[in-house]
Structures are given as structure tokens and as C-alpha cells.
Amino acid sequence: MRRRRARVALVAALALLFIGSSTAVLAQTSDGGTPLGGYKLDARAQAINVLHDSPTFPSPTHPDFDGSVPAAQSTTDTGPIGHGLAAIFWPGPLGGNFGSALNQINQVCAPVLPVPGLPPVCVPTPQQLKDHSSQFNDPIRAETFYPQAPQNADNGSIPGVTMKSQITDNGKKVESFGALDGFGSAGVGIAASLTAKTTNTLTDTTGTSEATSEADNLVLGGGMVTIGRVFSTAKITTDGSKATADAHTTIDGLKIAGQGATVDDQGVHIAGQSNPLHKQINQAVAQALAKSGLTIKLVQNENSIDGATGSVTAGALVIQYEDDKDQLVKGGIQNSFTISLGGATASVDSSQGSNSDLGEAPAEAAPTDTGGDNTAVAGLEIPPAGLGSVATPPSALPRSTRRASVSQPFRPILNSFGLAWGLVLFAVIAALGLGFGLRRVTDDVFAEAPAAAACPLEEPKR
Known part of the structure; x- marks a missing residue:
């Protein structure tokens, strides 16, 4: 019993x-829910992107310049392995880590003169230059890593500029934030406030990547174009089996020569297109812009989802100026300047793991991606925050990139007035070129409008 x-x-x-x-x-x-196995989160944002290219200039890459003001980037890979970057002016991975790249170049080949078709001449890279190559890296940034240090960075070396990045929750959250209180040049362009922010967040079952950018109170071309606000946001979430995304860009207070206007992928339009007079003005605006080589368009949002993988891009207001129709010297080097206002992109890639908790080894190990290319944390080769060309928005860029070698430790760059400030100067020159194109338009936009009816823009000032 x-x-x-x-x-x-x-x-x-x-x-x-x-x-x-x-x-x-x-x-x-x-x-x-089912926990995540392998994953990759990537978020990029910029308030203003400056792009320069010249088809007749002998440059090893095209476009030959791509920089963002300010820029924020957050990446999270399986591990987690995290990286955050905030910069007031980021020229992309090559320009920002130019010293590290220079140290790996054994010779430099370039034409003696900037003449198309002239064969290049190759010279070895001086050893003295390679010994001091780290001084050519851009120091004006806040950069964080996980699991390496630092995991919290705050660069306040420039008044009116905010550059912050932090990685918390054991690498599950990566935040980067860049802001500029305001800058401008009289007669060319003024911006009251520029911000860019990116955030990657991991839970046991989901991964979320989010990017936002904002530009406030913009005045371009000596008042020819004024914009109250450009705000862009892109957000995407994955659970290992499917991804969901949303993105939008809002443009408030757009005015052309003081008149309310709208913009789309076809160009700018004076408000009230049903009015015959406004149709005539719109035609005159389009003709004047085309004659001066100036284009103003809104890049549409882009959403691409395939199961648990996807990318989403919030469009940007793109102002492009090409001087091939307005060259000062016939046969000289042609220039193309593109300034993108707003824009943000976020992408994810993930797979499901195993949620068995009985202590038995699963038949197949959960997919991970911590080896090979993802082990190098420092000096990540992140795609530029800029939108690139109008036809190739950021979401069209590869979602996975090969890691570069470990970057050199931080050092002041030529007393903090070296490559970084040279790039800022180049951006100012680009803005001057764009402003020149805008100012030429002020003389032509409404001069060709039919005189059949009185134009409110031609009323004398009281």
C-alpha cells in the first residue's frame, strides 16, 4: 500500500x-513572442546635406564631395555591437576618417593638371605623412562604441553646437544627437536651427530604428526662398518575421519671392494654381529656374519591406544648381551643387531565434552575425548621412557594409583648424554657388510673365 x-x-x-x-x-x-536571433539596425539623419560634383573634374570618386550639417548615425549589430556618431559637419566615412585611409595608401595617382584625358602620375606616399596620418581624421564629433569605450560622448567644443552620443542598457539602445543653433551668410542663406537625431532600440523580441531631422526658419538667395520648417522622420520595427515602417516629410511656410508656394516631385508651384494668373506665374518660374540651371523639388518617401528586412526613407527638399547653362568660362570645369533640406532613413534586418527554455540544445543554433566583418567596432565604415543624388535616396544604399580597420586614437587636427574646417569652408563655397544661382533667378522669374494682368508681386513697396 x-x-x-x-x-x-x-x-x-x-x-x-x-x-x-x-x-x-x-x-x-x-x-x-519569439526572441530575435540575428539583427542589424541602422539609422541616419541630417538637417542639411551638401553635395558637389563635376563630370569634367578628374576625381577618383563621384560625387567628389558629400557632407551633412549636422549629422547623426546609430548602428546596432548582433551581439549587440553598437556605434553612435554625432557631428556638426560629417563628410562621410572617407572624409571623416581620411587619416586612417591615408595610412593604408602606398601611392597616390593623379593628373599633373586638371585636364580631362591627361594620364595620371603616381608618386609614393611619404612615410612622414603616414606617420602623422591620424591628424587628418575629423575630431569635431561625438562618437561612442559598445562593448568598447567610450559609451558616452559629449562634444561641446564649439559654442552653439551640440554633439552627443550614448549607448545604454548593455548596448540595446544607441542614441546620437547633433544640433546647430543657427548660421548663415547675408545675401546667401540663413538657418535659425538645425537638428538631427537617431535612435536604435532593442528588446528581447523586437528591434526599432528611428531617425528625425529638422531645419527651421530658412532664408535662401537673399530672401528669394523662405521656409518656415522642414521636418522629416523615418521609423521601422522588426520582430524577426516581419517589419513595419512609416516615414514622412513636412514642409511649412514655403514662399517664393514672398508668395506662398507648394513643392512636389515636379517642382515649385505658386499657391492657387486654379487662378489663370498663377498658372502664368508658375510657367514663368519654371522657365526662369530652367534657364538658370536651378531645380527645386521634393524627393518622395520610399518604403521597401521584404519580410523581416526593410528600409524606409523620408524625402527631402532638394535644391540643385548646375552651371553648365550659365558658365562664366566656356569649356571650363562644370559644377553641380545640390543642397538637401531634411531627410532621414532607417533600415533593419533580423531573424528569429529559439524561445525554448527547457535546457535542451536546439537542433539549429540561432543565426548570429558577430564574426567576420562585424567584429571591428572602431572606425565603422558607415554610409554617408547625406542623401546623395536626387535619383539615389539613402534607402537605396546597401544595408550591410564592410568594416574598416580600427581608427586611430583621438588627436587635435592641426590645432583644430585642419581638414574639418577646410570641409566647412567648402560647404560655405557650395552655399555661395547656390546662392548665386538663386539671386540670378530673382531678376528673371517674373520678368517673363505675361503682362495681361497686374501681378501682385510687382506692386510698389509702400
Whole structure:
């Protein structure tokens, strides 16, 4: 009798243990979902992107310049392995880490003169230059890494500029933020405030990548174009089986020569297109812009989802100026300047892991991606924050890039007035070129409008 009772008690205990374990697993599956296995999150944003290219200039890459003001980037790979970057002016991975790249170049080949078709001449890179190559890296940034240090960076070396990046929650959250209180040049362009922010967030079952940018109170071309606000946001979430995304760009207070206007992928339009006079003005605006080589368009949002993988891009207001129709010197080097206002992109790639908690090894190990290219954390070769060309928005860039070698430690760059400030100067020159194109338009936009009706823009000032 006692043996029978003992057997019954043993069976009951085993049944309770089995039921309890099964209930715990079912609760984890139903409430918490399946955990992520491998993943990659990438967010990039900039308030203003400056792009320069010249088809007749002998440059090894095209476009030959791509920089963002300010820029924010956050990346998270399986591990987690995190990287955050905030910069007041980021010229992309090549320009920002030019010293590290220079140290790996054994020779430089370029034409003696900037003449198309002239064969290049190759010279070895001086060893003295390679010994001091780290001084050519851009120091004006806040950069964080995980699991390496630092995981919190705040660069306040420039008044009115904010550059912050931090990685928290054991690498599950990567935040970067860049802001500029305001800058401008009289007669060319003024911006009251520029901000860019990126955030990657991991939970046990989901990964979210989000990017936002904002530019406020913009005045371009000596008042020819005024914009109250350009705001862009892009957000995408994945759970290992599917991804969901949303993106939009809002443009408020756009005016052309003081008149309310709208903009789309076809160009700018004076408000009230149903009015015949406004149609005539719109035609005159389009003709004047085309004649001067100036284009103003809104790049549409882009959303690409394939299962648990996807990318989303919030469009930007793009102002492009090409001097091939207005060259000062015939046959000289042609220039193309593109300034993008707003814009943000976020992308994810993930796979599901195993949610078994019974202590048994799964038949197949959960997919991970911590080896090979993802082990090099420092000096990540992140795609430029800029939008690139109008036809190639950021979401069209590859979602996975090969890592570069470890970057050199931080050092002041030529007393902090070296490559970085040279790039800023180049951006100012680009803005001057664009402003020159805008100012030429002020003389032509409404001069060709038909005189059949009185134009409100031609009323004398009181």
C-alpha cells in the first residue's frame, strides 16, 4: 500500500513539473513572442546635406564631395555591437576618417593638371605623412562604441553646437544627437536651427530604428526662398518575421519671392494654381529656374519591406544648381551643387531565434552575425548621412557594409583648424554657388510673365 502511494506521489510530482515547464514556455511564446536571433539596425539623419560634383573634374570618386550639417548615425549589430556618431559637419566615412585611409595608401595617382584625358602620375606616399596620418581624421564629433569605450560622448567644443552620443542598457539602445543653433551668410542663406537625431532600440523580441531631422526658419538667395520648417522622420520595427515602417516629410511656410508656394516631385508651384494668373506665374518660374540651371523639388518617401528586412526613407527638399547653362568660362570645369533640406532613413534586418527554455540544445543554433566583418567596432565604415543624388535616396544604399580597420586614437587636427574646417569652408563655397544661382533667378522669374494682368508681386513697396 505504501509503495503504491509513493508511486502515485512520484507520478503526480512529475506531472506537475511537466505542466509547469510547459506553461512557462507557452506563456513566454504567447506574451513575450519569439526572441530575435540575428539583427542589424541602422539609422541616419541630417538637417542639411551638401553635395558637389563635376563630370569634367578628374576625381577618383563621384560625387567628389558629400557632407551633412549636422549629422547623426546609430548602428546596432548582433551581439549587440553598437556605434553612435554625432557631428556638426560629417563628410562621410572617407572624409571623416581620411587619416586612417591615408595610412593604408602606398601611392597616390593623379593628373599633373586638371585636364580631362591627361594620364595620371603616381608618386609614393611619404612615410612622414603616414606617420602623422591620424591628424587628418575629423575630431569635431561625438562618437561612442559598445562593448568598447567610450559609451558616452559629449562634444561641446564649439559654442552653439551640440554633439552627443550614448549607448545604454548593455548596448540595446544607441542614441546620437547633433544640433546647430543657427548660421548663415547675408545675401546667401540663413538657418535659425538645425537638428538631427537617431535612435536604435532593442528588446528581447523586437528591434526599432528611428531617425528625425529638422531645419527651421530658412532664408535662401537673399530672401528669394523662405521656409518656415522642414521636418522629416523615418521609423521601422522588426520582430524577426516581419517589419513595419512609416516615414514622412513636412514642409511649412514655403514662399517664393514672398508668395506662398507648394513643392512636389515636379517642382515649385505658386499657391492657387486654379487662378489663370498663377498658372502664368508658375510657367514663368519654371522657365526662369530652367534657364538658370536651378531645380527645386521634393524627393518622395520610399518604403521597401521584404519580410523581416526593410528600409524606409523620408524625402527631402532638394535644391540643385548646375552651371553648365550659365558658365562664366566656356569649356571650363562644370559644377553641380545640390543642397538637401531634411531627410532621414532607417533600415533593419533580423531573424528569429529559439524561445525554448527547457535546457535542451536546439537542433539549429540561432543565426548570429558577430564574426567576420562585424567584429571591428572602431572606425565603422558607415554610409554617408547625406542623401546623395536626387535619383539615389539613402534607402537605396546597401544595408550591410564592410568594416574598416580600427581608427586611430583621438588627436587635435592641426590645432583644430585642419581638414574639418577646410570641409566647412567648402560647404560655405557650395552655399555661395547656390546662392548665386538663386539671386540670378530673382531678376528673371517674373520678368517673363505675361503682362495681361497686374501681378501682385510687382506692386510698389509702400
